[in-house]
């Protein structure tokens with residue numbers, strides 16, 4: 155039997171490596187758009203959940219149809235609080251923008267309540283038409299640091315007063331399951347519905363307290379129970395809302411609405 159030379163063995167190994175790397179890179183390229191779509195659909199599912207439109211009985215595709223029918227995706231400029239029309243809502247990558255020095259700005263330390271370091275110049279907002287043609291909720295993306303991670307989520311406000319919270323949800327975080335990870339607990343999230351985000355004077359007043367909310371307290375309508383053993387995550391949730399609902403976040407946008415510009419949408 156003819157023995158293979160060392161050169162032939164190296165050649166065979168090299169060819170095998172090249173073929174495998176072509177297969178792996180082709181697979182990665184082919185799958186990238188699918189992964190991107192899955193990520194967007196997962197976010198859309200969270201938006202449906204926070205708005206109360208997600209229907210467990212329906213298929214994923216039917217829920218996505220509901221999203222298309224009932225949720226209008228818009229982009230705003232943080233500095234003016236106005237809608238912009240020259241950015242494509244189908245291609246804008248807000249997470250990427252938040253890390254890009256051209257599309258974001260540094261948040262000064264004394265303003266960085268959410269510990270985000272940079273804030274993108276433009277943000278998605280979602281207008282929800284739950285019943286009929288009238289917008290009844292506005293959903294805002296929020297994020298901020300907990301104990302271990304940046305927590306990404308959405309808060310939904312009642313469109314009629316832009317004060318009352320309809321819901322909150324988190325779709326990405328790295329907090330400890332059973333401790334900070336309880337931000338995903340449906341029973342904890344349920345409490346947010348009906349709470350007031352802003353006080354009478356318009357300042358952001360919503361707070362995750364340490365321990366339980368005293369129902370007899372005057373402040374109860376601005377308070378949510380703390381997560382037991384997870385005060386740092388709880389504080390992170392409060393701080394992120396103070397940042398994003400405040401003047402350096404969606405404050406100007408919400409003020410435009412309050413000042414009667416709803417019809418611009």
Ligand SMILES: Cc1cc2nc3c(=O)[nH]c(=O)nc-3n(C[C@H](O)[C@H](O)[C@H](O)COP(=O)(O)O)c2cc1C
Nearest residue numbers: 301329330333334335381382383384385386387388
């Ligand atoms: C392994 C480990 C994981 C923890 N994960 C969290 C967490 O996700 N969020 C959090 O706020 N605290 C977490 N903690 C607890 C914090 O270190 C801190 O004790 C806690 O936030 C204080 O909350 P408390 O005052 O309600 O006890 C963790 C502690 C340990 C040892």
